[in-house]
Amino acid sequence: MIEARYLASEGMVARFYDDKARSHGSAAFDAGRDYMIPWLQRGGVGPGKKVLDAGCGPGHWVRCAVDLGAEVVGLDISSEMVRLASKLVPESKFFVESMDRVPFGDDYFDIVISCGSMEHSTDIARSRNELYRVCKDRSGFILPMPFDGCWKYLEDEELPNMERFGDAEDWRNLLLTPQVRLVEEWIVAGPHPDYCAVMQKAEG
Numbered sequence: 001m002i003e004a005r006y007l008a009s010e011g012m013v014a015r016f017y018d019d020k021a022r023s024h025g026s027a028a029f030d031a032g033r034d035y036m037i038p039w040l041q042r043g044g045v046g047p048g049k050k051v052l053d054a055g056c057g058p059g060h061w062v063r064c065a066v067d068l069g070a071e072v073v074g075l076d077i078s079s080e081m082v083r084l085a086s087k088l089v090p091e092s093k094f095f096v097e098s099m100d101r102v103p104f105g106d107d108y109f110d111i112v113i114s115c116g117s118m119e120h121s122t123d124i125a126r127s128r129n130e131l132y133r134v135c136k137d138r139s140g141f142i143l144p145m146p147f148d149g150c151w152k153y154l155e156d157e158e159l160p161n162m163e164r165f166g167d168a169e170d171w172r173n174l175l176l177t178p179q180v181r182l183v184e185e186w187i188v189a190g191p192h193p194d195y196c197a198v199m200q201k202a203e204g
């Protein structure tokens, strides 16, 4: 991982995405159901599953996961993003909070998804550990980092805290701890290649 020249604070990241929500509305970051649904199914999202979307943005992944029958909680540091998500998925519960402080107990969720969001965290190892904490043993993580759709609105902008990620290896090194095993990984090609991983929390 590359040393950051400076790190944007949580407040700066929240303001950046509040502005993005205001300027792009609910169309922001819509990767398309054809992209999201197979991903979610691959990770086991379906009826009876409790799912957390950490960094849910305007809620497109939450919408798809709810449509697959899951019970989904969304969390985002940007209140404007949460406002959009609450409109898109009124039946879900949302929190304006950092993924460093998930307001749930240990092992609460069956599946945690976080799509193109963790890379903005000011303390990324802490965010990762927090997401692992709230996920049950033998349950899953779905982590596209960052995903292709992110870039189409943001081509000319410097995304907060992104400069630390040089390549897929950086993500693999960050995500793989003794707590998890890799189920599947692949790279989505594009101007900014994306590292995608499905992982499972180990027992104990």
Ligand SMILES: C[S@@+](CC[C@H](N)C(=O)[O-])C[C@H]1O[C@@H](n2cnc3c(N)ncnc32)[C@H](O)[C@@H]1O
Pocket (backbone or CB within 6 Å): 010, 013, 014, 017, 028, 029, 030, 031, 054, 055, 056, 057, 058, 059, 060, 061, 075, 076, 077, 078, 081, 097, 098, 099, 100, 114, 115, 116, 117, 118, 120, 121, 122, 150
């Ligand atoms: C590129 S958008 C992706 C949104 C959504 N996951 C999607 O794919 O449509 C990144 C989102 O992560 C949120 N975010 C960034 N840092 C966060 C943090 N520390 N905790 C929670 N959300 C965060 C931003 O506010 C933003 O909504």
